[in-house]
Amino acid sequence: MKFDKNMLALYAITDRKCIGDRGLEYSVEQALSGGATMIQLRDKEVDFDTLCKEADSLLKICQKYSAPLIINDNADVVIKTGADGVHLGQNDMELAKAREILGKDKIIGGSARTIELAKKAEQSGADYIGSGAVFGTLTKADAKYLGTENLKKICGAVGIPVVAIGGVSADNIPQLENCGISGVAVVSAIFGADNICSAAQKLRKLADSVIYGG
Ligand SMILES: Cc1ncc(COP(=O)(O)OP(=O)(O)O)c(N)n1
Numbered sequence: 001m002k003f004d005k006n007m008l009a010l011y012a013i014t015d016r017k018c019i020g021d022r023g024l025e026y027s028v029e030q031a032l033s034g035g036a037t038m039i040q041l042r043d044k045e046v047d048f049d050t051l052c053k054e055a056d057s058l059l060k061i062c063q064k065y066s067a068p069l070i071i072n073d074n075a076d077v078v079i080k081t082g083a084d085g086v087h088l089g090q091n092d093m094e095l096a097k098a099r100e101i102l103g104k105d106k107i108i109g110g111s112a113r114t115i116e117l118a119k120k121a122e123q124s125g126a127d128y129i130g131s132g133a134v135f136g137t138l139t140k141a142d143a144k145y146l147g148t149e150n151l152k153k154i155c156g157a158v159g160i161p162v163v164a165i166g167g168v169s170a171d172n173i174p175q176l177e178n179c180g181i182s183g184v185a186v187v188s189a190i191f192g193a194d195n196i197c198s199a200a201q202k203l204r205k206l207a208d209s210v211i212y213g214g
C-alpha cells in the first residue's frame, strides 16, 4: 500500500491487556469502524507463528477499511504475511536495513524522541516518526516523558510526518494544536475504552481538528 500521511490521523495500536477477553479481531474492527486510520499490531507476548496468524486475520479486516496494518518490531512478519509495514524502535532492526529488505513499497515507521534520532530516521528511509511519550504513559514501562515543546521541535526538524504517542486521550489532544503533528498514535484511550468504537470516533474528530483545523 502506498504511504500517505493522512493515514496517520488516528493510529490505533493494539494491546493484549487493554483488549482483555474482547478479542483482537473484534476490537480492531471496532476501532476501524470508529475511524481509526491505521492499525499497529503490537503483541510482545507471542511467538513468531502466532504473530503471523494474528497479522493474517487483522489484514483481512484492515483491507475492508482500506487501512494499513503495521507490525511492531518485526519485519519478518511483514515479509511472511504481506502486512503493509513495520514500526521499529531504537532497539530493533536498523531502519536502513528494514528498507533494504522490505523495499520501497512497504511503510516503515521509526521511534525518535530527539531531533538527532528523528533526522537519522528520516535519512535511513523512514516514512514517518512516532515521538513520545508526549504526555507520559502507563502502557509502556520504559517510555520517557517528552512533552509538547520537544515534540514541536522534532516536527519542525524533519520533512517526514510525525505522530504523537504516549498518554494521548480526548482530554489532551487539543494541547497538540500547533505542534505540527500529522496524527496521534493511541493504545489505552482506544483499546482500554468500554466502547472502542465510540472512543475512536471521538478521538478521530479531535485529531482531525488539530491536524486539519476546524
Ligand atoms: C507509532 C509508534 N511510535 C512509537 C512506538 C514505540 O516503539 P518502540 O520504541 O519500538 O517501543 P515498543 O512499541 O516496541 O515498545 C510505537 N510502537 N509506535
Ligand SMILES: Cc1ncsc1CCOP(=O)(O)O
Binding pocket: 132, 133, 136, 137, 138, 139, 140, 143, 165, 166, 167, 168, 185, 186, 187, 188, 189
Ligand atoms: C508504545 C509506546 N511508545 C511510547 S509511549 C507508548 C505507549 C502508548 O500507550 P498509551 O496510548 O496507552 O499511553
